[in-house]
Amino acid sequence: MAPRASWKGYLKLSLVSCPVRLYPATSTAERISFNQLHKDTHNRINMKPVDPELGLVERSDLVKGYEYEDKQYIIIDDADLEAVRIESNHTMNIEAFVDERSVDVIYQDAPYYL
Numbered sequence: 001m002a003p004r005a006s007w008k009g010y011l012k013l014s015l016v017s018c019p020v021r022l023y024p025a026t027s028t029a030e031r032i033s034f035n036q037l038h039k040d041t042h043n044r045i046n047m048k049p050v051d052p053e054l055g056l057v058e059r060s061d062l063v064k065g066y067e068y069e070d071k072q073y074i075i076i077d078d079a080d081l082e083a084v085r086i087e088s089n090h091t092m093n094i095e096a097f098v099d100e101r102s103v104d105v106i107y108q109d110a111p112y113y114l
Helices: 078-084
Strands: 007-013 016-024 035-038 062-069 072-076 091-093
Parallel strands (some): 007 091
Antiparallel strands (some): 035 062, 062 072
């Protein structure tokens, strides 16, 4: 299966812009994922959704949670996700070209194909 573009937008250099797609050069083995939890007990919800202690759970009683230790969760709500959302106009503006050695390696997070 062909890789999916992780970003689609435009590359702009002065007055010229062209559509581009960004593909990851490597796969991510470690992905962060959220689990559905009961909002009061924080027990993980099965697909039914069923809480092992309380039984069948209404969808309105579900919350998102991130498991940071075995059976230990941080509850994440929509406001938390909105607070970290990055706004994008889907345009990369090229302002300057620099020597590769002048870019600190801390900014080289992951390789991509453009």
